[in-house]
Amino acid sequence: MKKEYIDLPPMLAAKGEITLPGSKSISNRVLLLSALSEGRTEIRDLLHSDDTERMLEALQALGVKIEFRDGSCIVEGISGNFPVKNAELFLGNAGTAFRPLTAALAFSNGHYRLSGVQRMHERPIGDLVDALREAGANISYLGSEGYPPLEIRPAKISESAVSVKGNVSSQFLTGLLMALPLLKRRIELKVEGELISKPYIEITLEIMKRFGVTIERQGWERFVVPKNGRYTSPGIIHVEGDASSASYFLAAGAIGGGPVRVKGVGRNSIQGDVKFADALEKMGARIVMGENWIEASSSGLKGIDIDCNEIPDAAMTLAVCALFAHGKTTLRNIASWRVKETDRIAAMAKELRKFGARIEEGTDFIGITPPPRPFVLHGSIDTYDDHRMAMCFSLASFGTHLRINDPGCVAKTFPDYFERFSAITVPVPVISIDGPSASGKGTVASIVAEKLGFHYLDSGALYRITALAAIRAGISLDDEKGVSGLARDMEIGFENGEILLGNERVTQEIRSEACSKGASQVAALPGVRAALLELQKRFRKAPGLVADGRDMGSTVFPDSALKVFLTASAEERAKRRHKQLIEKGEDVNMDILLQDIMERDARDSMRSIAPLQKSADSELLDTTGIGIMAAVSRVMELYENAGKISRIDQPTPV
Ligand code: DC
Numbered sequence: 327m328k329k330e331y332i333d334l335p336p337m338l339a340a341k342g343e344i345t346l347p348g349s350k351s352i353s354n355r356v357l358l359l360s361a362l363s364e365g366r367t368e369i370r371d372l373l374h375s376d377d378t379e380r381m382l383e384a385l386q387a388l389g390v391k392i393e394f395r396d397g398s399c400i401v402e403g404i405s406g407n408f409p410v411k412n413a414e415l416f417l418g419n420a421g422t423a424f425r426p427l428t429a430a431l432a433f434s435n436g437h438y439r440l441s442g443v444q445r446m447h448e449r450p451i452g453d454l455v456d457a458l459r460e461a462g463a464n465i466s467y468l469g470s471e472g473y474p475p476l477e478i479r480p481a482k483i484s485e486s487a488v489s490v491k492g493n494v495s496s497q498f499l500t501g502l503l504m505a506l507p508l509l510k511r512r513i514e515l516k517v518e519g520e521l522i523s524k525p526y527i528e529i530t531l532e533i534m535k536r537f538g539v540t541i542e543r544q545g546w547e548r549f550v551v552p553k554n555g556r557y558t559s560p561g562i563i564h565v566e567g568d569a570s571s572a573s574y575f576l577a578a579g580a581i582g583g584g585p586v587r588v589k590g591v592g593r594n595s596i597q598g599d600v601k602f603a604d605a606l607e608k609m610g611a612r613i614v615m616g617e618n619w620i621e622a623s624s625s626g627l628k629g630i631d632i633d634c635n636e637i638p639d640a641a642m643t644l645a646v647c648a649l650f651a652h653g654k655t656t657l658r659n660i661a662s663w664r665v666k667e668t669d670r671i672a673a674m675a676k677e678l679r680k681f682g683a684r685i686e687e688g689t690d691f692i693g694i695t696p697p698p699r700p701f702v703l704h705g706s707i708d709t710y711d712d713h714r715m716a717m718c719f720s721l722a723s724f725g726t727h728l729r730i731n732d733p734g735c736v737a738k739t740f741p742d743y744f745e746r747f748s749a750i751t752v753p754v755p756v757i758s759i760d761g762p763s764a765s766g767k768g769t770v771a772s773i774v775a776e777k778l779g780f781h782y783l784d785s786g787a788l789y790r791i792t793a794l795a796a797i798r799a800g801i802s803l804d805d806e807k808g809v810s811g812l813a814r815d816m817e818i819g820f821e822n823g824e825i826l827l828g829n830e831r832v833t834q835e836i837r838s839e840a841c842s843k844g845a846s847q848v849a850a851l852p853g854v855r856a857a858l859l860e861l862q863k864r865f866r867k868a869p870g871l872v873a874d875g876r877d878m879g880s881t882v883f884p885d886s887a888l889k890v891f892l893t894a895s896a897e898e899r900a901k902r903r904h905k906q907l908i909e910k911g912e913d914v915n916m917d918i919l920l921q922d923i924m925e926r927d928a929r930d931s932m933r934s935i936a937p938l939q940k941s942a943d944s945e946l947l948d949t950t951g952i953g954i955m956a957a958v959s960r961v962m963e964l965y966e967n968a969g970k971i972s973r974i975d976q977p978t979p980v
Contacts, residue, residue, distance in 0.1 A: 332733040332744055333727065334728045335866065335883075340586050341584060341585065344588055347567065348565035348567065349597060351597065356369055356533060359557055362406050365559035366401065369400075376738045388408040388431075389409030403559055406557065408434050411435065419445050425501040426504050426505065436478075449666075451472065454498035458502070487515075490502055496521065499549075502515060504534065513550070516547060539556070568597075572599070572620065574718065576611075577606065577647050579624065583624065584621070584623030591620060593616065602641075605630070609629070627652070628653055631655070635659040642674065643717075656691060656694075666712070676708075682697035682704070709730060709732050709733070713735050720747050756872075757871070757872045758873055758890065759873070759874040760875055762899065763899065766894065767874045768874055771784070771874035781871045782872050783872070785858075785878060786845065786876075788813075788858050791836055792858070794844070797844060809853070814857040855877075855881075859882060876937075880939075887968055890961055890964065901916075
């Protein structure tokens, strides 16, 4: 089933090593050329993703024999002539499959129909079709003029010179370059206008060379396809790691301190997106490169103004890095973003604004002025069925906790992205201390927080403040809608041990018996719990948080580094509460206190939502008969033993 969203905790640091999945661009080019070749090709480290799946399916539908053996993909070449002459191909949203296949099939002497998902039908292909028609191809549009779906019939080749526009997508030129050798005649290919994304053309030429066809090139304007060009299998071919995918991990190293090392691309990569590392370096990151690896670390980033023509895909990652940089970042020459999986300039602008960033956008640029830190996400991140949107925005988790919608869209190029991201990131640690009223958890939690230098959240106080606000506003404590509306809009502050409601100190008042009872009542309302959930998560900030309550470990911070269930017998708790009240000069009856505590326990543990219970993954700590400091020591010991990082300083922007 499709996952609706993924929640990422706020991240403290990034560190580690990752072996990259294979490059999408290289995988799909290599698959097509292996198919068109003479001989059998063994492809190693092929990417397994939606886009490569579409190419594999299409090639098989065209009669190419493909099998997987010992992790390699074995392709039997068809020597430039697909056996199947009549086929319907569905290519999803895979531009790297659609464009080159259109070109190759245009010269394959058959009758084919090519279609994709709705977005694919909104992505222009007219410039490629025009160029192919110039060469004699017979292609017609089945929907809108200039867009897929397409119908292809046998070509009548006549011309020996073809021209193509270079300013919309370099994939048009790539498609032509890979297909034209099938004509077995000398053809000159002229590029009109500025050619964008040149590094992708370099990848195409390099891979064609490995398959035996060398293109003569004059600058970026003129390419000559040789007369006797014939694809021959190189035998075994390795697919490099994906340099665009590398960008997320390098950026994580730069934002989260690092070092993070990516393996699979390096100094000798044929992919233009390795230049992303230079851009990151410009922002202030430290980059080290080996032949087959790149490593990033940093102690702060600064904004830059940069032409991204050569790194169109990885440039999206810079846009999210800009949230963490000091000063403004401007990414220029990115008009191609508008015709990718989604209109990426519009999508990026909309999502970055959700963090309070100031955005300027134009037809071919985006300017990003970051919000003050720590920032908050208003709402959740939408991904527009665009894998790169999802992957880029995971990086915003270094600033706040996040919800990313439709995370499964990463399958286009990187199916296990989120697992890999979590393997190199360290979330801000949380120690959850849950337990019944008057168990001493508040005192224990605040001392532990102080010892570790962590933030402290007294979640019970939030329910108490809600009750107080409702009582004051004359809202009945069982009016779920009324009380939760109030809880959502409350302005709560915790300053120097004081608790503020608006501008008023309510530290003492919320401890009254009326508020204690009221808190227990409003805490049973699901709407109130939902309203306070978001508020509680915001307390999770570097270097860490100790949170006490009833459902810290089970609901609010389920990924806590340590979960403690702190309790004491009802009699012991009544005794402690009695002592406290006597010290405050209040005279109360011990039996009534005990009765109250037992009633509240019952209400807190019987309610249907987030009942007070010891969860299986928490440590039981019974404080009956032991002092507070003994309990504190025990929690500290448990935390040390949990083997978690207790303190990593987060880099601050330079
Ligand atoms: O911990 P406390 O006594 O200050 O909590 C006040 C009330 O709020 C208590 O009746 C239980 C409720 N509460 C809750 O339901 N969930 C929490 N995380 C914290 C408190």
